Amino acid sequence: MTLKKMRIYTLYIWGIAAILASCSPTNQQSTTPPSVVPLPSPRLLSDTEISNATRYETLEKALLTPDSVTRLILWNQTFSQIPKGIGQLQMLNSLEISHTPITELSEELANIEVLQNLYLNQNKLSVFPKILAKLKHLKRLNISENTFTDYTGLSQLDSLQEIRLTRMDLDTIPNEIWKLTQLKELRLSRNNIKKLPAEIVQLTSLESLDLANNKLTSLPKELSTMQQLKYIRLESNPLLPEVIKQLRKALPNTEIKF
Numbered sequence: 001m002t003l004k005k006m007r008i009y010t011l012y013i014w015g016i017a018a019i020l021a022s023c024s025p026t027n028q029q030s031t032t033p034p035s036v037v038p039l040p041s042p043r044l045l046s047d048t049e050i051s052n053a054t055r056y057e058t059l060e061k062a063l064l065t066p067d068s069v070t071r072l073i074l075w076n077q078t079f080s081q082i083p084k085g086i087g088q089l090q091m092l093n094s095l096e097i098s099h100t101p102i103t104e105l106s107e108e109l110a111n112i113e114v115l116q117n118l119y120l121n122q123n124k125l126s127v128f129p130k131i132l133a134k135l136k137h138l139k140r141l142n143i144s145e146n147t148f149t150d151y152t153g154l155s156q157l158d159s160l161q162e163i164r165l166t167r168m169d170l171d172t173i174p175n176e177i178w179k180l181t182q183l184k185e186l187r188l189s190r191n192n193i194k195k196l197p198a199e200i201v202q203l204t205s206l207e208s209l210d211l212a213n214n215k216l217t218s219l220p221k222e223l224s225t226m227q228q229l230k231y232i233r234l235e236s237n238p239l240l241p242e243v244i245k246q247l248r249k250a251l252p253n254t255e256i257k258f
Contacts, residue, residue: 040067042114044137045093050117053094059083067091075099087111098122110134121145121164128153144168144187155179161205166190178202189213189233198222212236212257219243224250232256 045053053071056062062069066088073096080101087108094117095109103124109115115135121144128148132138133156141157142164154176162185163177170191177186178199185208193214200206201222208231216237224247234244235257244258 040091042090044114044116045070050094059086062089070094072096082106082108084108090114093117095119100124105129105131107131113137116140118142126150132157151176158182161185163187166210173197175199181205184208186210196220196223201226204228207231209233219247223247227251227253229254234258 050071054068056069056072057074059072059074062072063085068091069089070091071094072086072089072092075096076099077097078101080103082097082102082105084106085108086106087110089112091114092112093114095112095115096117096119098119099122101124103126105120105125109131112135114137116137117140118132118135118138119140119142121142123146125143125146126148127150128143130153132141133153135157137159138157139159140162141160144164144166146168148168151174154174157180159182160180161182163180163183164187165174166187167190170188170193172195173188173193177183178197179202181203182205183203184205186203186206187208187210189210189212191214193211193216196211196216196219198220200209200220203226205228206226207228209229210233212233213236216234216239219239229251230253232247232251232254237258239258241258244256248254248256
């Protein structure tokens, strides 16, 4: 082999080696995508955590950082419908919409899976919002001072532990109430209720019953069997003192205000 041919052969070998080296995994640029910071998952907060959570008081401000909003308070607003976008607040555990002219709720609320507290007092709602049946973790509901004529759907709130229906001009207690077997607190003060039905005994988890400022003239004997009751309010009802005396005797561990 001539010297010229040897040089060409050597250059050829070097070229092959360079190509193989460039194909080595150690020299290839990494194609692994950069790590992505996962978004926080919706979480059910404790009562203490909700109480201590930052209060957002406008939806506009809340939507700037939707993943950090767990408590939203919208009082004395002029909107007749809940503004669009509230369904983006996936972390929301407590929502208060009070003193507004709203007549219905947004379907977007169904997107907020961890909503536990919902306060809708002093609005213009006349029909029970069926969208609430989709809120599977709803524990507290205040619908006081609205103008409801239909409570269909209320009995589907299986997780409900507290409900407030004060100043509702109620003559009778809605039958849907008696199916809320997880209920611990029932507030029915300042209505026109004349009779407490025997079905009250179906609320086996009930601990607090507020019937102050109504028109009760008697109490069902079933009430005296509800030993789990811790607190009963009966002030400003035309009940005979003897009725209260008998109730206190039957429920010695219950605080009864009259």
